[in-house]
Amino acid sequence: MKKTLRTLLSAVLIATVAPVALSLAPSAQALENGLGRTPQLGWNDWNSFGCNVTDSLIRQTADTMVSSGMASAGYTYVNIDDCWSEKSRDGSGNLVPSRSKFPNGVKAVADYVHGKGLKLGIYSSAGTTTCAGYPASLGNEQRDANLWASWGVDYLKYDNCGDHQGRTGQERYTAMRDALAKSGRSIFYALCNWGNDNVKQWGPATGNSWRTTGDIAGNWNSVTGILDAQPGWASAAGPGAWNDPDMLEVGNGLSDTESLAHFSLWALLNAPLIAGNDLRTMSAATRTILTNTEVIAVNQDWGGRQGNRLVDNGNTEIWTKPMANGSVAVVLLNRNSGTTTVSTSASQIGLGSASGYSVRDLWAHTSGTTTGAISASVPGHGAAMYVVSGGNGGNPGGSTFALRGQGSNRCLDITGASQANGTLAEIWDCNGQGNQTFTATNAGELRVYGAKCLDVSGGGTANGTAVAIWDCNGQGNQQFRLNTDGTVTAVAADKCLDVTGAATANGTKVAIRDCSGNANQKWTRA
Structure with missing residues (x-):
């Protein structure tokens, strides 16, 4: 049985993963809207704020995304989730931004976010109401898409709540895809139908990403439960179309060690990296995790496959991802509550035989060599992450x-x-x-x-x-x-x-x- 006891460790444990054992130390055709050639990076308010989204929150978060180094690390989207509108449309049938939450409207916020070099996202649902009971977009797809485009919206998270009026998921999500395409603005399209309606088959031709499961929560049980559902989805992902195991809970209910493991695995999965914590008050440890550019580089590298689970030993697992240059990214995961040694080898991860391999520790930011053994002492609910190169795998020059x-x-x-x-x-x-x-x-x-x-x-x-x-x-x-x-x-x-x-x-x-x-x-x- 997978153990899920939380182990609360301080931020210094981020650097305590023991070094690797060193010798000297297809999917359907993707939606072609030109967006999402690599997984999207950004932030969404829901995990930390629920319905309490406001103009000032979005502006302050955009400020922090820049000042914290997240923007320079690649984070682009500042996304508004549910509850941003009034409870009813206006006399012309248009959605109306909440007068108390967004007194200057959404366009003013979009202009501010754009002024920071970032992009703004909005939320709706492929039903008659959103999950919180606000007016949604089923039957109003073109009207709403045109309105968002006029505001300067760059991203749509499209949920699955409300009355579906007997229409299939594919019909409802395709209708909004087509409306966005006619809106006159490039808008990233994130499907959020919770992995239902066989979305693996039609999602790549419909959206830039699609949810694979229900909602994530800020606890280790939820993170590992969603992780366990991902291997069956790997073949569907590719440039312009990504599996989405839901937003990050880094720094939002997880310990620092759990957050490090969560971020490592979502990066390896080529998942969208959408932060869900309060950026304005995040700890130094959380910021360090979210801005690790070496881990983000694994997420942004499309090597022909998203990462997947290679070995499942019960409470220890090995996850790998082929990289474009022939190297292999590796996550050694410990789901136990106590520290455990997790090991693999260059041959097991597919690098073939050689006299030596180079190993880059993406969290310690150190490099070394090994004759083939890859091993780490991993804290409970933690992970170690490496990029291993050499041997005759991937780009076997000269063989x-x-x-x-x-x-x-x-x-x-x-x-x-x-x-x-x-x-x-x-x-x-x-x-x-x-x-x-x-x-x-x-x-x-x-x-x-x-x-x-x-x-x-x-x-x-x-x-x-x-x-x-x-x-x-x-x-x-x-x-x-x-x-x-x-x-x-x-x-x-x-x-x-x-x-x-x-x-x-x-x-x-x-x-x-x-x-x-x-x-x-x-x-x-x-």
């Missing part, structure tokens, strides 16, 4: 191998052993010949015949674009990443090397396609 398809048991092959530009890649019985022998370079190329590179034809990004060979030219369509799960990502297209139709016959051509995790997209180096 040579064949790629055997797991679904077909045949090798990636250049048709007819031709060396002509444009010759297509296919699968064929593995034979050890030169047209099945690839060399990975530090530039991310997969070279064959020495001077030819595997190439996504024409630099295309659409599903089904052919893969061929061409003179190596350093372009993005010749960069491939070998992932720890066996997939091979075409970096520029952010799609996987795919045996067409999951066929297994000799001569079946290879193309790029949305990553699905199926066997026809998995390859073993031989």
